[in-house]
Amino acid sequence: xxxxxxxPGPLSVPEGAIVSLNCTYSNSAFQxxxxxxxxxxxxxxxxxxxxSSGNKEDGRFTAQVxxxxxxxxxxxxxxxxxxxxxxxxxMRNSGYALxxxxxxxxxxxx
Amino acid sequence: SAVISQKPSRDICQRGTSLTIQCQVDSxxxxxxxxxxxxxxxxxxxxxxxxxxxxxxxxxxxxxxxxISRPNLTFSTLTxxxxxxxxxxxxxxxxxGGGETQYxxxxxxxxxx
Numbered sequence: 001x002x003x004x005x006x007x008p009g010p011l012s013v014p015e016g017a018i019v020s021l022n023c024t025y026s027n028s029a030f031q032x033x034x035x036x037x038x039x040x041x042x043x044x045x046x047x048x049x050x051x052s053s054g055n056k057e058d059g060r061f062t063a064q065v066x067x068x069x070x071x072x073x074x075x076x077x078x079x080x081x082x083x084x085x086x087x088x089x090x091m092r093n094s095g096y097a098l099x100x101x102x103x104x105x106x107x108x109x110x
Numbered sequence: 111s112a113v114i115s116q117k118p119s120r121d122i123c124q125r126g127t128s129l130t131i132q133c134q135v136d137s138x139x140x141x142x143x144x145x146x147x148x149x150x151x152x153x154x155x156x157x158x159x160x161x162x163x164x165x166x167x168x169x170x171x172x173x174x175x176x177x178i179s180r181p182n183l184t185f186s187t188l189t190x191x192x193x194x195x196x197x198x199x200x201x202x203x204x205x206x207g208g209g210e211t212q213y214x215x216x217x218x219x220x221x222x223x
Contacts, residue, residue: 043216
């Protein structure tokens, strides 16, 4: 079993929809949780960072961490065609190595 | 956030040759990292590059295959040695950000024939 599981999609939604992206993990030592957005032929761009459990909101984006269920989510409200990208979850324990999911491909259609 | 650049952005190489990838950060950072992103796979950490000390390699990666240099706090190189088609991948450099995050460069797309 991989430490971080993420459904690769693709996920297709109409413009304006609420998007829910999720990852599960097996290592209870993970404390730091991140979401990256990666456009085609570009490097990952940090979107959201959360420490331990709880919610964090930034504009149209909300990150949730449920450590008891080993489950993290990213919600995108009022999705736009410019949100079309691959979304990568990443997490780590007290060390520096990031453990990534495989990424979910999202397409927002006008 | 740190701004990271990489050279080259892409390359096509013959098997048996070596390629050195450069990574430049716009500010001084203690920790730099090298990742590999293969099609359909997760980003995988190759090694951590610390200034003034030997790089720390993850399981499955060895110094003879992926030598790393870190001459100062803003620069690092990764060499992919004695390449085979299995080394075809995207290689990404990252640097620690403020707090507990990492910022990534645009990547180097390598095709080995």
